[in-house]
Amino acid sequence: MSAVYLFLADSGLLRVCTDVQQALAAWQPDALYFDAEGEPLRRESSGKTFLRLWASCSSCRLEQVLGMVDMIEGELPPALMQAWQALREGRAGV
Amino acid sequence: MSVLFLVDVQHAAGRMTLAALAVARELAPAIDVMVCGTDAQDAARALAGHTGVARVRVLDAPHYAHGEEENLSMVIAQFAGAYRHVVFAADPFGRSLAPRVAAMLDVAPVTDVLEILDAETFRRPLCAGALIETVRCQERVKVLTAHPSSHAEAVVRAGSAAPVEKLAPGPDLGVRTLISRSVEAPSGPATLGAAQIVVAGGLGLGSAEAFRALLAPLAARLGAALAATRAAVDAGFAPGAWQIGQSGRVVAPRLYIAVGLSGSRQHLAGMRSAGCVVAINRDPDAPIVKLADYALIGDLHEQVPLFLKALG
Structure with a gap:
């Protein structure tokens, strides 16, 4: 199973879910989903x-919302983590 | 002149175009307007009468009759390089041409601009409007597509009109040939693009018959255009041309009446700029109810006739 990223805009939380079911269970109205490659996913019900x-x-893409992430739950791949930290340092330096 | 606003002659008098023109004017008190199409002189003269239009430039040729981007993009790019800002309305014409012109100028476009903070800082939506980002564009020419605000209106000025200048059109590249074209009849007393009032229905209406029976009289009473969600279109309640949302049309009417639709993120992306939103829905927690200025909570089959009756 590939990871699914769940971003909650109101709280600035990025959660790394181990699979789709875990991601769907954590749904909230402001949730945005991205797949392991950072592509946006759409929640559908039929x-x-x-x-x-x-x-x-x-x-x-996921990379575009990284600047809005305040907290991370779970383990991000090293490249994404570095990008997030660089963005945070950039924000702190402004 | 620092700002160029591009207009498709077929929509030159449309509310969306004129509202986007007003947005472009936030960048400079006086701007150039370029009208593209066939038989564009009348539209050019009309645009020349608007406040803040310093000059109207006209690209008029038979091979621009159907907004052929292949023929237009090269010649627009040749003129656009002399401006600091090149602004299109965020409509099919602008969405198609802006990236082509930007590519020819070797700059990155900024699309779907919702708000201009200063000459190089813009607010734009991400993920169908779920997030709004603020971007700084430091390109030498800033190519933008702008969402018209429902509050922004171009105003016809009194007195003298701006000069109209006919430009030499570019060649017909012969890349595309139009085989046929069909235009659907307006979805009510007003066309969607021009409507000040839109009545939109969703899956909650239950059937195509209910959609027509409940919403058509309301639209007729208000002089409104009818619209639908993607789910309602998929269910056959309404034709595809009526669809509002991320994969449909974007509208910015003064009044948007949403009936039996929950307000998915994709639908909200198409009507977020409406001035006043009225929701008729049985679910008080529906996203559209949270967005609405006014909400009627209850069974739409009862509420819509009551609403219509109250209008007199």
Whole structure:
């Protein structure tokens, strides 16, 4: 199973979920989902609830919301973690 | 002149275009407008009468008749390089041309601008409007597509009109040939693009018959255009041309009446700029109810006739 990233805009929390079911269980109205590659996912309900690639929003990637992340729950891949830390240092330096 | 605003002649008099023109004017008190299309002289003269328009430049040729981006982008880019800002409305014309012109100028465009903070700082949506980011664009030419605000209106000035200048059109590259074109009838007393009032229905209406029976009289009474969510379109309640949202049309009417629709993020992306939102919904926790200025909570089959009756 690939990781799914769940970003909660109101709290600035980025949660690393181990699979889709865990990500869906953590849904909140302000939740945004991204797959392991950082592509946006769209939550759909038709009989059952599932996530699918959000093609019409494909330019909105995980990297673009990193600057809005205040807390991380779970373990980010090293490259993403470095990018987040660099953004935080940039914000702190402003 | 520092700002160029691009207009498709087919929508030159539309509310969306004129509202986007007003947004462009936030960048400079006087701007150039370029009208593109066929038989563009009348539209050019009308635009020349608007406040803040310093000059209207016209690209008029038969091979611009259907907004052919391949023919237009090169010639627009040649003129655009002389400006600091090149602004399109965030409509199909602008969305198609802005990235092409930006690529030819070797600059990155800023799309779907919601707010201009200063000459190089803009607010724009991410993820269908779930997030709003503030971006600084330091390109030598800033190519923007702007969402019209429902509060921004271009104003026709009294007195003399701006000069109109006819430009030499570029060549017909022959890349595209139009085979056929069909235009759907307006979705009510007003067309969606021009409507000051929009009545939109969702899956909650239950059937195509209920959609028409409940919403058409309301639209007729208010002089409104009818619209629908993607789910309602997919269910066959309304034609695709009526769809509002991320994969449909973007509107910015003064009044948006949302009936039996929950307000998914994708739908809100298409109507977020409406001036006043009225929701008729049985779910008080629906996102559209939270966004709405006024909400009628209850069964829409009862509430809509009551609403219509109250209008007299």
